[in-house]
Amino acid sequence: MAKADISKFDDDTGPLVAEGADEEVIEYNRRLYEGWVRWAMAAALAIYAFFHIAALNGLSIRDMTGGVVNLPFLPRLPMESWTYRTVHIAGATALGFLMFSGTSFSERTGTGRDRLFSYLAYALMIPALFSLGVTFWFQSLIAAGTSWNGMDPTIQFNERWLFGIPLIGATFGAIALSWVHQRPRTRVNPADLVLVVAALAVASYLVTIYNTPIRATTGTSFAPLGISLAGIAGTALILELTRRVTGLALPIIAGIFLIYVWLGHLAPGVLNSPQIALQRFFSQVYTDVGILGQTTSVSSTYIILFIIFAAFLQASKVGEYFINFAFALTGRQRGGPAKVAIFASGLMGMINGTSAGNVVATGSLTIPLMHKVGYDKKTSGAIEAAASTGGQIMPPIMGAGAFIMAEITGIPYQEIAIAAIIPSILYFASVYFMVDLSAARIGMTGMRAEELPKVKAMMKQVFLFLPIIILIAALFAGYSVIRAGTYATAAAAVVSWLTPYRMGVRSVAYAFQIAGSMSIQIIAVCACAGIIVGVISLTGVGARFSNLLLGLAGVSQLLAMFFAMVIAILLGMGMPTTAAYAVAASVVAPGLIRLGIDPLTAHFFVFYFAVVSAITPPVALASYAAAGISGADPMATSFASFKIGLAAFIVPFMFFYNGALLMNAPWLEILQALTTALVGVYFLAAAVQAWLWGKAAGPLTRVGLLVASLFMISGGLLTDILGLGIAVGLILINRTFGPDSKTPLVQGRAD
Incomplete structure (x- = not known):
């Protein structure tokens, strides 16, 4: 499909720096099919995404009399929740193995090695297909009235030797083969076709069994x-797909948790857990206490819905308009592209x-311009990494974090979104102040007017914000998240008709295609996180960490909260936001609640540190992604982004001491808390950047500013007055006794 050029909106628009920003990012191990295979894959991805819209909105095929038509071998809509989640994971797993290679690509085919590996894959396909066929036989037996239970010797024999052993042999054999069998980028690996069949066999069996009363026996003999x-x-299969789409970090963490299931009874102290039989654990891991639990519940509803919404915005x-609008408003300010990154990355990261x-999506544009x-x-x-990370704490969507929190806590979504307003303002204000003061310190200017889109022309297209406005309005009007997201998605298509790039049937199909493609990674991550959550639930390690926090609170509550912060960051390292929060919430949040902390405050505390783990050294995924674009050292970028996002490490501690920061106070107190916290965040940025009121700040001044900022962020009339007094005194002293010249430390603008 031809890419649209947004510059055709208006001849007087001016240069548009975001052209191509909506183009799909191609991962290094992603296959690029050709010919009919490419179109078949595109159709499969589009159908997969549309299936979710249909299922979530209760759509079904009806005959002439209004009766529901159930097509053979296709899931029936609406679907029971466990069945829906199983199909959700199976579809993503099958498509993921077709999309992403297990190893690097090679153009050499027809060699002896290639033929040998292909023959091995075809051999493994036999037991995979056999196990899939057996599931249909099981379905027919159950439909005929066979009583299915785990104690019947005949059923045990059939499940072990006709279904399980062939399936496991094919699965592990094909995974190992996919690691060494290199194929051209345009062709599928036969071993991955085996994994597709294995994924379908797993889903077919579970859907069959979970639609019978036997589902209640999971985790028992x-x-x-x-x-x-x-x-x-x-x-x-989930661990292997997660490795392909995110790297080794998350599968290794999940692997460690799986090992803990069998060795936990040998661990000392708080880590000691009861011995758990293999059959008991794995009969429960694929239930709502594990893989089919809260993480998959959210990925199969809210996350997939907003991925489709983002895909419609992209298509x-x-x-592109959002980014160009940001450039038009802030591009001429000092350090303009950095401020654009804050606005655009925050907005898109909220949805992403x-x-x-x-x-990766926005940094490919903003990072080179910042360097320019x-x-x-x-x-x-570092600026791009910090801004993109902040998008995960920006209401109303919060990168789906608000919906996960609502699912886990039972707190209404609207209450969570409102509570996130002030913390997100403080985060982005901190990043903005950091960027602005850094630009002032080195004497940086912005981009020239002739390099930027014109504000007047951008304002003529402000109606393109309508889908997001409709989303927010519908959510706060009391519509369900699913209905509001569906309306916003439809609005994105309708709004396009007010531009030269009207979305027709092909464009809508393309939007569903890229939605299916974009969803694979996050679904795999959520399913993998479900494995970890299942381990935590079955071993009881979360409850033991709660007892540990209670013990620490007996010494110092601040020490207990600091320990909770460290655990949340460590658990979140290497994980995308949704998985990081889901895991940390299982381990840390219950302990904080037992300390007497309000559940909303406790979960926000955990959520923010799970989010900022993306910019926390030594494993900072967002910083590493930004370093890959900028060409800088990844670890140096991590430390720089950590410094820029410093406020995010301080503000959560203030939730406990000042409920007004979570909108849990009278309006006058909320306004005071916001105002003084913003001033405090400014002084925090001044301390970090060593630049205060047009002059360089010395070491003692910076220490004093840090103290003043903490007083003001913490809230309370006395601490606010004290913090403001310290800051004013430092400003006067610095202006009187600081460097005489107001000239920036370094003059610079790269043209």
Whole structure:
């Protein structure tokens, strides 16, 4: 499909720097099919995404009399929740193995090695197809009235030798083969076709069993053996797909948790857990306490819905408009492209759902432009990483974090979104002040007017914000998240008709295609996080961490909260936001609640540190993604982004001491808390950037500013007055006794 050029909106628009920003990012291990295979894959992705819209909105095919038509071998809509989640994961897993290679690509085919590996894959296809066929036989037996239970020797034999052993052999054999069998980028690996069949076999069996009363026996000795065997194969498939789409960090963490299941009884102290049998664990891991639990519940509803919404914004070129609008408003200010990154990356990151993914999407544009106006490579990448990470805490969507929190806590979504307003303002204000003061310190200017879109022309197109406005209005009007997201998605298509790039049937199909493509990574991540959550639930390690926090609180509550912060960051390292929060919430949040902290405050505390783990050294996914674009050292970029996002590490501690920061106070107190916290954040930025009121700040002045900022962020009339007094005194002293010249430390603008 031809790419649209947003510059055709208006001849007087001016240069548009965001052209191509909506183009799909191609991962290094993603296959690029050709010919009919390409179109078949595109159709499969589009159908997969549309299936979710249909299922979530209760759509169904009806005959002439109004009756529901159930097509053979296709899921029935609306679907029971466990069945829907199983199909959701199976579809993403099958499509993921077709999209992403397990190893690097090679153009050499027809060699002896290639033929040998292909023959091995075809051999593994036999047991995979056999196990899939057996699931249909099981379906027919159950439909005929066979009582299915885990104690019947015949059923146990059939499940072990006709279904489970062939499935596990094919799964693990094909995974190993996919690591060494290199194929051209345009062709699928036969081993991956085996994994597709294995994923379908797992789903087919589980859908069959979970639609019978036997589902209630999971985790007991009465559970059919097949559930455990399907769980083993399904877990392996999820771990392998997660490795392909995110790298090794998350699968290794999940692997450590799986090992803990069997070795936890040997661990000392708080880590000691009861011994758990293999069959009991795997018969329960693929249930709502594990893979089919809260993380998949959210990925199969809210996350997939907003991925489709983002895809429609991308296909209608609205995303390019957002970035151009940001350039028109802030591009001429000192350090203009950096401020554009704050605005655009925050807005798109709110919808995108992954910090690193948003860095790749918007950073490819903003990072080179930041470097152009004078920022070094390290700082350019750090600013983009910090801004994209902030999008995950920006209401109303919060990268789907608000919906996950609502799912876990039972707190209404609207209450969570409102509570996030002030913390997100403080975060982005801090990043803005950091950027502005850094630009002032090195004497940086902005971009020239002739390099930027014209504000007047951009304002004529402000109606392109309508889909987001409709989304917010519908959510706060009391519509369900699913209905509001569907309306916003439809609005994105309708709005495009007010531009030269009207979305027709082909454009809508393309939007669903890229939605299906974009969803694979986050679905795999959420399913993998479900494995970890299942381990935490079954071993009881979360409750033991709660007891540990209670013990620390007996010494110092601040010490307990600091320990909770460290655990949340460590658990979040290497994980996308949704997975990081889901895991941290299982381990840390219950302990904070037992300390007497309000559930909303406790979960916000955990959520913010899970989010900022993306810019926390040594494993900072967003910073590493930005460094890959800027060409800077990844670790140096991590430390720089950590410094820029410093407020995010301080503000959560203030939630506990000042409820007004979460909108839990009278309006006058909320207004006071916001105002003084903003001033405090400014002084925090001045301390970090060593620049105060047009002059360089010395070491003692910076320490004093840090103290003043903490007083003002913490809230309370006395601390506010004290903090403001310290800051004013430092300003007077610095202006009187500081450097005589107001000239910036470094003059610069790179043309």
